[in-house]
Amino acid sequence: MLEQVQRYYGETLTGSHDLRTDACCDGAAVPEALKPLLADIHPEVSERYYGCGLVAPDALEGLRVLDLGCGAGRDVYLLSRLVGEQGEVVGVDMTAAQLAVAERHRAYHAERYGYARSNVRFVEGRIEALGALGLPAGGFDLIVSNCVLNLSPDKAAVLAGAYQLLAPGGEFYFADVYADRRLPAALAEDPVLYGECLAGALYWADFLSLARAAGFTDPRLVDARPLAIDDTQVAEKVAPARFCSATYRLFKVEGLDPGAEDHGQTVTYRGDLSGYPDNWSLDRDRRFPTGHAVAVSANSYRILRASRFSRAFAFDAGAGAHRGPFPGVSDANPFTTAIACTTGSCC
Incomplete structure (x- = not known):
């Protein structure tokens, strides 16, 4: 082959x-x-x-x-x-x-x-x-x-x-x-x-x-x-x-969790990734407008913090309590x- x-x-x-x-x-x-x-x-x-x-x-x-x-x-x-x-x-x-x-x-x-x-x-x-x-x-x-x-x-x-x-x-x-x-x-x-x-x-x-x-x-x-x-x-x-x-x-x-879990975490995109002053997308479902705190799943929170994109975000871990599945995530x-x-x- x-x-x-x-x-x-x-x-x-x-x-x-x-x-x-x-x-x-x-x-x-x-x-x-x-x-x-x-x-x-x-x-x-x-x-x-x-x-x-x-x-x-x-x-x-x-x-x-x-x-x-x-x-x-x-x-x-x-x-x-x-x-x-x-x-x-x-x-x-x-x-x-x-x-x-x-x-x-x-x-x-x-x-x-x-x-x-x-x-x-x-x-x-x-x-x-x-x-x-x-x-x-x-x-x-x-x-x-x-x-x-x-x-x-x-x-x-x-x-x-x-x-x-x-x-x-x-x-x-x-x-x-x-x-x-x-x-x-x-x-x-x-x-x-x-x-x-x-x-x-x-x-x-x-x-x-x-x-x-x-x-x-x-x-x-x-x-x-x-x-x-x-x-x-x-x-x-x-x-x-x-x-x-x-x-x-x-x-x-x-x-990372096997599924999308909600821990009350939010991230705020600073707007400083080149070419994306107004908003930036991680994937098909997750778009981050500049300057707006956006609720994210625990996985998205961890990915953004651990990756090269961390410098472009402010992170708020919230209270940390598990709230169940994160809503609105497609397959x-x-x-x-x-x-x-x-x-x-x-x-």
Whole structure:
């Protein structure tokens, strides 16, 4: 299966125009502030982009970042710009042809960004075996991945490896493709279905179980969009399953509850995260207007306090007494959001 993926991305695909689904994110959905940064990336790198979302969360200055399945390096070079010269971005991929493209443009991007030296490096290897790559345990503040987890034959190993490599309070922020049901195993034998990120897609509820088993107790859905399959042959093979592209964020924070619990805690957003003077969102359900105390679950309180976002908030622990379940929290089903987004882009 891994060899099949290597052939598809190293030989079959020559660029994103060869893809047979709309897995790649619509450029119109990219925030205006990121468009000039993406335009600065070398054309050969951009042409070999096969992502399904945007893995550039907020507050990245100075972070140590790992990109799982980095391919030709588009996200690595975007993140290189966002973390700044004092930050670091490491890309891991198993496809030598993709890494060759990424490697030959390191100097180009360092010069383009005005850096004295490149702040990126690339490692060839399997994301299912991160412990064998010499990467430091607890050595990364942020791990990202863009439409790669579905291609892995051992998704539990990827999630467990990511958890081990994250520093306490760190985050795994990634976009991927999910199915609305468990798919027949036979579909994985089709190189096109697998290479197009369909046959290896997890049933979303199974993903949540795997994430929690790896230590990510409270997966948070950021956004989702329906995935169209314009190729009739491909659509017929996977019918009646539906697919969506979804972005989740998983935090390495100890002491989280299995569910949302209410302890009377509030947080107040200060308004100083770059680009978000009026409000900021942690995920699909949690938006924080500047200067307003907002009641949060115990998990949200702990996540915000333990993560890099703590500097942007004031915290009030309240009386601490348990009040029961926290009200108004939806599940992390991406299809709920994807259905609501059919009239526009939610990438």
